[in-house]
Amino acid sequence: MAMIRVNNLAVSYGSGEHAKQVVNDVSFDVAAGETFGLVGESGCGKSTVLGALAGRNKNWSGSIAIDGEQISTKRTRSQLAMQQMVFQDPFGSLHPRHTIGRTLLEPLEIHGLDQRQERIEAVLRDVGLPTAFRYRFPHQLSGGQRQRVAIARALILKPRILLLDEPTSALDVSIQAEILNLLKDLRQREKLTYILVSHDMAVIAHLCDRIAVMQGGAFVEVAVREDLLRGTVAHPYTRTLLDGSRGYVASRSGQTPIRTRSKA
Ligand SMILES: Nc1ncnc2c1ncn2[C@@H]1O[C@H](COP(=O)(O)OP(=O)(O)OP(=O)(O)O)[C@@H](O)[C@H]1O
Numbered sequence: 001m002a003m004i005r006v007n008n009l010a011v012s013y014g015s016g017e018h019a020k021q022v023v024n025d026v027s028f029d030v031a032a033g034e035t036f037g038l039v040g041e042s043g044c045g046k047s048t049v050l051g052a053l054a055g056r057n058k059n060w061s062g063s064i065a066i067d068g069e070q071i072s073t074k075r076t077r078s079q080l081a082m083q084q085m086v087f088q089d090p091f092g093s094l095h096p097r098h099t100i101g102r103t104l105l106e107p108l109e110i111h112g113l114d115q116r117q118e119r120i121e122a123v124l125r126d127v128g129l130p131t132a133f134r135y136r137f138p139h140q141l142s143g144g145q146r147q148r149v150a151i152a153r154a155l156i157l158k159p160r161i162l163l164l165d166e167p168t169s170a171l172d173v174s175i176q177a178e179i180l181n182l183l184k185d186l187r188q189r190e191k192l193t194y195i196l197v198s199h200d201m202a203v204i205a206h207l208c209d210r211i212a213v214m215q216g217g218a219f220v221e222v223a224v225r226e227d228l229l230r231g232t233v234a235h236p237y238t239r240t241l242l243d244g245s246r247g248y249v250a251s252r253s254g255q256t257p258i259r260t261r262s263k264a
């Protein structure tokens with residue numbers, strides 16, 4: 001069964017005569033355990049699709065089903081906990097004056113979960129950080145460590161789905177592969193399903209089973225990973241994206257860590 005099933009999704013910003021629809025008629029399924037990639041030029045609507053799935057943007061129509069359950073624009077707590085977002089900027093996404101422990105405590109309080117200290121320690125271990133990091137502030141961490149904290153915060157409610165919005169593009173090149181490999185491990189260990197937005201086709205090819213190419217708020221193509229690696233993509237726009245990252249995708253390896261780079 002599909003973990004995520006989206007049909008005829010349309011998403012708008014604003015209301016009344018100022019309403020602007022930025023996502024049109026998007027449909028896709030993501031199987032449990034799959035990583036579904038979303039690529040496309042800036043402003044095409046990738047983050048908006050994730051926002052609608054995560055319950056951050058309520059101005060949507062169409063249908064969204066998570067693990068077989070239809071989601072309405074009003075969600076229960078457990079529906080909200082099912083999917084968590086990780087953002088590009090590990091500097092901006094953590095509160096600068098809250099310790100890591102406090103940042104991780106917050107979702108537990110909101111969702112009324114017990115065994116809080118145990119959960120905080122366990123999730124820090126899960127993302128490869130020392131448990132003593134709970135006493136630190138974000139400025140006392142490296143960029144990669146902060147992104148691990150952001151991933152820990154996403155995981156602490158035990159979601160089934162992570163919505164990853166450019167999770168490595170703000171990081172130093174040498175750290176990117178580390179975080180990608182952590183995401184890959186977590187997917188397997190925690191049996192997670194991912195939707196991953198990235199501009200980096202090497203990142204996409206490393207992690208994704210299928211890839212949707214967006215343009216102007218709509219899907220123009222859904223390709224499988226092998227198509228990207230072989231270059232046998234159908235849509236001219238997908239080809240343009242692929243040409244922009246030539247060499248990086250071809251030098252990928254399915255198992256060993258890759259070094260990712262920004263666009264050529
Ligand atoms: N809060 C908002 N209010 C109004 N319009 C918005 C808002 N957020 C995004 N938009 C518009 O919606 C469209 C899609 O934006 P979105 O952020 O989803 O693009 P994106 O594909 O994630 O781009 P990028 O790759 O730059 O992150 C853009 O035209 C953008 O200007």
Ligand SMILES: [Mg+2]
Pocket residue numbers: 046047048165
């Ligand atoms: Mg975006």
